[in-house]
Amino acid sequence: MEKIAIISDIHSNITAFKTVLDDIHNRGIKRIFCAGDLVLRGSSPCEVVDIARKECEIFDNVEDKMKLFEDEHGIVPDIVLYGDIHIQYMQKFFNKTLINVGSVGNVVENVNHDENIKDMSETTQAYYTILEGDFGKKQRSSFSIQFVRLPYDINKEIEIAKQNGSPSLENYIYMYLIQLVVMEKN
Ligand SMILES: [Mn+2]
Secondary structure (H helix, E strand, C coil), X not given: CEXXXXXXXXXXXXXXXXXXXXXXXHCCCCEEEECCCCCCCCCCHHHHHHHHXXXXXXXXXXXXXXXXXXXXXXXXXXXXXXXXXXXXXXXXXXXXXXXXXXXXXXXXXCCCCCCCCCCCCCCCCEEEEEEEECCCCCCXXXXXXXXXXXXXXXXXXXXXXXXXXXXXHHHXXXXXXCHHHHHHHX
């Protein structure tokens, strides 16, 4: 069986991106699909785009790709994956499955219901998704979905953003890498 990695919403976060790529390579996964949002905010837009073009198959127009897939294979997909909302989940709709692969560089799962817990690192990691199965087969066969979350060095990412003069830096830190602000305030 073949494994593929689906990543999305890197948002110029080079530290999170490299952490995810290292993990994918260490698992021996050869194909990486990227569902978009490579840049906007974050420290390193150019470097992220350069690396993504080398390492990933980028979905530039998902609707066209799905139409092409349906026409070529005569199959209407049972499982649809997407990014964009930065929240990783899986949901069943009757006999179909919808999966959000999560965000590499900008999770919005900054959940902390206990003020005594100042460490937000559990919900501010780099997220992506692995699929394992027999790709291209028309018959149903064994299929696995794996949600991955990786700790990465957010302090290092903020340092790079400062060095590169990223726009709206304070807002970026607060809105997108919020646990540091929470920790510093306490
Ligand atoms: Mn996004």
